[in-house]
Amino acid sequence: MGNKLSVFSGDTAFKGKLIKERKSSESLDLARDFLKEEYEAIGFEVSLQPFASGVNFIAEKKGSKNPEKVLILSSHIDSVGNKGANDNGTGTIGLLAIAQEFSKNNYDYTIRILGFDREEVGLRGSDAYVATISKKENIIGNINFEMMGTNSRKDGAFHIIDCKYGYSQFLTTELQSAISTLSLPLNVVKGCTDRSDHASFWRKKIPAVVVSENFFGGDSDPCYHAKCDIMDSRLDYGYMTSIMEAVLEASEKLIIKAK
Numbered sequence: 001m002g003n004k005l006s007v008f009s010g011d012t013a014f015k016g017k018l019i020k021e022r023k024s025s026e027s028l029d030l031a032r033d034f035l036k037e038e039y040e041a042i043g044f045e046v047s048l049q050p051f052a053s054g055v056n057f058i059a060e061k062k063g064s065k066n067p068e069k070v071l072i073l074s075s076h077i078d079s080v081g082n083k084g085a086n087d088n089g090t091g092t093i094g095l096l097a098i099a100q101e102f103s104k105n106n107y108d109y110t111i112r113i114l115g116f117d118r119e120e121v122g123l124r125g126s127d128a129y130v131a132t133i134s135k136k137e138n139i140i141g142n143i144n145f146e147m148m149g150t151n152s153r154k155d156g157a158f159h160i161i162d163c164k165y166g167y168s169q170f171l172t173t174e175l176q177s178a179i180s181t182l183s184l185p186l187n188v189v190k191g192c193t194d195r196s197d198h199a200s201f202w203r204k205k206i207p208a209v210v211v212s213e214n215f216f217g218g219d220s221d222p223c224y225h226a227k228c229d230i231m232d233s234r235l236d237y238g239y240m241t242s243i244m245e246a247v248l249e250a251s252e253k254l255i256i257k258a259k
């Protein structure tokens with residue numbers, strides 16, 4: 001995951017250019033180009049959804065039994081103008097690593113990965129995306145990834161946030177049971193926020209949770225929205241891998257892995 005994060009957060013060149021920030025449309029185009037190449041290499045079908053102020057990235061693997069039923073995993077790909085290695089490079093590249101696992105199996109339902117644009121200026125990308133959902137009953141739910149890279153207390157604390165919306169709680173339950181099935185060194189810390197793209201799904205009463213580092217429990221990234229949000233030793237890969245394993249296991253239950 002390190003090599004890909006290094007490209008996505010501007011330390012390693014892609015097509016001869018560095019993605020130094022993800023706020024200008026030029027840089028965002030390059031970032032989406034990189035993701036397109038990565039997802040196509042693992043057999044996902046890629047498309048783009050332009051909207052008034054940006055472009056959402058979409059990568060999909062169709063279900064083999066009921067392709068109309070869809071689980072959405074998402075992250076925002078834009079940054080506040082910094083390198084955004086953690087916010088939200090970790091969420092975006094973490095999803096790519098999970099997708100690599102999905103590409104090895106077949107599932108009954110469709111898995112759709114969304115990279116939202118313009119989250120940092122008011123959840124615009126996710127807002128534009130949910131407006132296109134016509135049959136919300138076909139959406140199993142949304143698991144949204146926010147920054148998940150820092151774990152400075154080394155206690156494995158992280159959030160699964162459903163804000164106690166009854167229709168979303170099965171996603172939390174599925175993630176919690178994945179943690180215990182796999183005996184992952186993670187502790188779920190309570191919190192409630194509508195400050196990321198999952199909130200756009202809630203507005204349509206579509207099941208959604210956000211997964212992130214312990215932002216509200218006093219262990220947030222000191223480089224949040226700062227220039228120092230670069231790839232360095234703040235990022236804890238073992239911690240991120242545990243979160244990704246939990247999401248993979250829970251997702252495979254939700255989209256039904258073929259035997």
Ligand SMILES: [Zn+2]
Nearest residue numbers: 087088146147
């Ligand atoms: Zn973010």
